[in-house]
Amino acid sequence: MSTLDQIYYNQKQRLFSLYQNNLPQSIILSGGEVELLSDIAISFSELIVKNKTDQTFEDFLNTCIDDNHINSPFVYIISKIYLEDKKRFKNQIYRDDISDVHTFFQTKDDIGQKRVCIIKTIDDLSIEASNSLLKLIEEPHKNSHFIIINHNKSKVLQTIRSRSYILNFNKVNEEIFFKNLNGNSPINKDLLNLTNGSLSLSRNIINYELHEIQSHFRELLIDRKLVKSNTALHYSNFISKKFNKDEDISIFFDYIYLLTSYEAKSMARHGKEKEVLKLLKISEIIKTYRNYFRRLNLDYTTLIVSLFYKIKNV
Numbered sequence: 001m002s003t004l005d006q007i008y009y010n011q012k013q014r015l016f017s018l019y020q021n022n023l024p025q026s027i028i029l030s031g032g033e034v035e036l037l038s039d040i041a042i043s044f045s046e047l048i049v050k051n052k053t054d055q056t057f058e059d060f061l062n063t064c065i066d067d068n069h070i071n072s073p074f075v076y077i078i079s080k081i082y083l084e085d086k087k088r089f090k091n092q093i094y095r096d097d098i099s100d101v102h103t104f105f106q107t108k109d110d111i112g113q114k115r116v117c118i119i120k121t122i123d124d125l126s127i128e129a130s131n132s133l134l135k136l137i138e139e140p141h142k143n144s145h146f147i148i149i150n151h152n153k154s155k156v157l158q159t160i161r162s163r164s165y166i167l168n169f170n171k172v173n174e175e176i177f178f179k180n181l182n183g184n185s186p187i188n189k190d191l192l193n194l195t196n197g198s199l200s201l202s203r204n205i206i207n208y209e210l211h212e213i214q215s216h217f218r219e220l221l222i223d224r225k226l227v228k229s230n231t232a233l234h235y236s237n238f239i240s241k242k243f244n245k246d247e248d249i250s251i252f253f254d255y256i257y258l259l260t261s262y263e264a265k266s267m268a269r270h271g272k273e274k275e276v277l278k279l280l281k282i283s284e285i286i287k288t289y290r291n292y293f294r295r296l297n298l299d300y301t302t303l304i305v306s307l308f309y310k311i312k313n314v
Helices: 009-020 034-050 057-064 100-106 127-138 158-162 174-180 186-194 199-207 210-222 231-242 250-269 273-295 300-312
Strands: 026-031 075-079 115-120 144-150 165-169
Touching: 009 026, 009 034, 009 057, 009 165, 026 034, 026 158, 034 057, 034 075, 034 115, 034 144, 034 199, 075 100, 100 115, 100 127, 127 144, 127 158, 174 186, 174 199, 186 199, 186 210, 186 250, 199 210, 199 250, 210 231, 210 250, 231 300, 250 273, 273 300
Parallel strands: 026 144, 026 165, 075 115, 115 144
Antiparallel strands: none
């Protein structure tokens, strides 16, 4: 069995059992590894819409590790919409964004053809969109199914939870974490502690080579006098080299936020209360700028300049 097969093996078994026996109309996949859950949701939806009696659990596992998923006309995926003119994603998924689901489920086709709507993620739904989704779940079309990905349980309406089958996905264990990051190198050990064992987040950090700034940024946190007039330009140039033009750089803000929070914990263990309070303030500043980038049409270079100015003056 490959290491990819081992990731959430028991949960995959449970999903396959549901497929074979009594498939619920709504299934919630709940956990922190949103990217992994998205892959599993897409793979499971492919299994559902094929609806073949000869499908085996091994077939499902193979689909889960296959990167070349087929864009089935019977699978409808809802996620936050990217606004090309503003170069950012919508703040939330609104009611209008899920209005086509009715049409999707009502479309006539072969008798018995199952259709699946994937929500990525329900945490992003506005209240109006959540209520609209609830109505769809309460009044289901024949052979219609929802696979709902959820990160924060508090973001799901209780009425939706009560009408859904909930499958929980805990953190992956250390053995699987290291195997899927190709060994327990010093970088991967740092990421285990830094991300609290998040495989998806760690993969993104590695893919964008963000660990290259780790030592330098930690030095700035410890001695903020090291923040010079050209520091922001240095980080802006780093981002331009690692990210494609107009690519979402939110992971950069996530990474330096994690570094700052980790440093604050380290200072707390050494009883440096004043420094902890300053680092916590920097954490909040970084979080604010991450939200600025996600929600507003702002150039990241401008944000970086302002961010490091504030860090220097904490």
